[in-house]
Amino acid sequence: MRPVPMKPLSRLLEWAVWGILLCNVASLILLPFVLAWRYGPPSFDYLASPSAVLPELRGDYAVSLTVFYLCGLCTLAAMWQCRGVLKNTRLDSPFTLKNALYMRRVAWCCFLISGFVLVREIYLLTLYPLSRIIWYYNTLFIPFFAVAGLFCLLLAECLRKAAELREDNSLVI
Amino acid sequence: MPIVVNLDVMMARRKMSLGELADRVDITAANLSVLKNNHARAIRFSTLASLCQALRCQPADLLEFVEEAQTHE
Numbered sequence: 001m002r003p004v005p006m007k008p009l010s011r012l013l014e015w016a017v018w019g020i021l022l023c024n025v026a027s028l029i030l031l032p033f034v035l036a037w038r039y040g041p042p043s044f045d046y047l048a049s050p051s052a053v054l055p056e057l058r059g060d061y062a063v064s065l066t067v068f069y070l071c072g073l074c075t076l077a078a079m080w081q082c083r084g085v086l087k088n089t090r091l092d093s094p095f096t097l098k099n100a101l102y103m104r105r106v107a108w109c110c111f112l113i114s115g116f117v118l119v120r121e122i123y124l125l126t127l128y129p130l131s132r133i134i135w136y137y138n139t140l141f142i143p144f145f146a147v148a149g150l151f152c153l154l155l156a157e158c159l160r161k162a163a164e165l166r167e168d169n170s171l172v173i
Numbered sequence: 174m175p176i177v178v179n180l181d182v183m184m185a186r187r188k189m190s191l192g193e194l195a196d197r198v199d200i201t202a203a204n205l206s207v208l209k210n211n212h213a214r215a216i217r218f219s220t221l222a223s224l225c226q227a228l229r230c231q232p233a234d235l236l237e238f239v240e241e242a243q244t245h246e
Binding site for chain 2: 172
């Protein structure tokens with residue numbers, strides 16, 4: 001198997017992570033307005049005010065806003081940890097306990113996102129029929145982030161083992 | 174670690190400095206220091222052979238088994 005150039009790849013990914021981070025911050029700022037647009041009558045006049053939400057959808061709006069904010073903050077935290085991993089990889093030290101810790105934090109962020117979306121879906125079940133919820137694309141986030149979390153947890157454990165092996169190897173004279 | 178490396182004792186007996194020994198066995202002084210201060214996890218046979226040759230001694234002169242309780246004293 002041919003080795004992949006790690007430094008340019010991690011640099012490219014670091015830029016991508018920074019891009020996602022900035023988009024995430026912008027999304028968090030615009031979230032109340034975008035949701036108001038989604039839950040209010042389709043008019044640009046309502047875009048400026050979150051209070052434009054239709055009265056019958058205000059409960060859904062409040063829960064969705066809270067869950068999306070929590071998910072957004074978790075994504076922000078996960079991306080910040082990923083940035084740390086990529087930075088260490090770029091600096092030629094991917095197998096460190098620090099990176100393992102970062103990956104473990106990413107895993108927990110993924111689990112939290114999955115949990116928050118699950119809570120929202122359960123709440124939505126009290127408002128809408130199951131047939132509508134099940135086809136909603138947000139439902140896919142639950143298994144996707146749960147599996148991503150497990151994968152990150154496994155990767156964190158691999159990194160921890162690799163860091164230990166590396167330390168062992170450096171202490172063999 | 175119950176295995177104690179008596180490298181410093183042998184070096185003193187042969188009146189050899191760390192740098193000189195490092196040059197003779199062709200390993201870095203930093204690695205030799207790790208070995209001397211008992212921080213090494215393992216030692217290669219090739220390194221042990223080189224050390225024995227340079228210090229004109231047997232592996233048993235360099236390595237010693239000490240009970241865990243004694244090492245903490």
